[in-house]
Amino acid sequence: MRMKEVDNGMYDAMVKIADKMDKILCSYSGRSHKSVYLDIDSLVLFVNLLMCSEINMQEYLYVYDPDIYEDETTVNIYQNLAPQTRWRTGCHTQIEPIRMNALKQFTDMGIPVYDDYVYYSDAESVIECGEILPYEIIRLFTSREKLNKLYVFPYPYRGKDKKSSYYSFEPTDKARDEMQKYTEQIYDKLCGIAEKDSLI
Numbered sequence: 001m002r003m004k005e006v007d008n009g010m011y012d013a014m015v016k017i018a019d020k021m022d023k024i025l026c027s028y029s030g031r032s033h034k035s036v037y038l039d040i041d042s043l044v045l046f047v048n049l050l051m052c053s054e055i056n057m058q059e060y061l062y063v064y065d066p067d068i069y070e071d072e073t074t075v076n077i078y079q080n081l082a083p084q085t086r087w088r089t090g091c092h093t094q095i096e097p098i099r100m101n102a103l104k105q106f107t108d109m110g111i112p113v114y115d116d117y118v119y120y121s122d123a124e125s126v127i128e129c130g131e132i133l134p135y136e137i138i139r140l141f142t143s144r145e146k147l148n149k150l151y152v153f154p155y156p157y158r159g160k161d162k163k164s165s166y167y168s169f170e171p172t173d174k175a176r177d178e179m180q181k182y183t184e185q186i187y188d189k190l191c192g193i194a195e196k197d198s199l200i
Contacts, residue, residue: 010051017047024167026131027154028095034131042135045182054175057167060105064156064164068100077103077111084114095129102129102153105166127151138179141171 021043022036036043049055068074078100081087087099106112106127109120117126117140124146132140132152141147149170156164171179 013051014044014047017050018043021047021050021134024152024154025133025137028131029155032131034133036134038133039135042133042138042182045178046134046137049171049175049178054172054178056170056172058170059165059167061163061165062101062105064101065104066097068097068104071100071104073107074100074104077107081112081114081118085118098153098156099129101156101164102127102151102166106151121146124148125151127153129153137169138182141176142179142183 018036025036026034036046046055050057065071078087078096081103087096103112103118106120106123106125109123109125112118112120112127117128119126125148126140128150132150137150140150149168151166151168153166
C-alpha cells in the first residue's frame with residue numbers, strides 16, 4: 001500500500017498505531033535505543049496487518065514484583081537460562097529484575113530455552129524483554145514454523161499510579177503469507193543489488 005493512496009483518516013489511524021508500537025516495541029532507553037520508524041516499509045506492513053486484524057494484539061496487566069529475587073522458582077529459571085543467552089547473573093542491573101518479572105508470568109508454560117529468543121516450546125511462544133523492530137518480528141514469524149505468539153514486555157511502570165503491561169502478537173495465516181511475500185521481495189532486491197555489484 002502506497003502512502004499516497006491512503007486517505008487522511010486512515011493515515012492518522014496508521015500514525016496513531018505506529019506511535020503506540022514505538023512505545024511498546026522500543027520502550028528501553030540507552031545507547032542503542034531504536035525506533036519503529038527506522039524502517040518505514042516494514043512498519044507500514046506491520047501496522048496495516050494490525051489494522052486489518054490479521055495480527056491479533058492483546059494487552060495483559062501484571063503486578064511488577066520489586067522483590068523478585070525472593071522468588072526462588074523464577075530466580076532458578078533465570079539462572080539456568082542466562083548461560084544460554086547474552087544475559088548476565090548477579091549484576092543486579094535494572095534489566096535483570098525486569099526479565100525475571102517477565103519469566104514469572106509464564107511459569108505455567110514450562111521451562112524456556114534460548115534459541116535466538118527465549119522460547120517456550122510447549123506453547124510455541126517467544127518472549128522479548130527489550131527492543132524489537134517490526135522487521136525483526138516479521139523475520140521471526142517467517143523463519144519459524146512452530147511459533148504461535150510473540151510476547152513483548154515494554155519497560156515496566158513501577159509507580160503507584162501506573163500499571164505494568166505486556167503484549168502478545170499472533171498472526172493469522174494470511175498475515176504469515178503477507179510477511180513471507182515481503183521477506184521474499186527484500187531477498188530478491190538484495191540479490192539484485194548483489195548481482196549488479198558483481199558486474200561492476
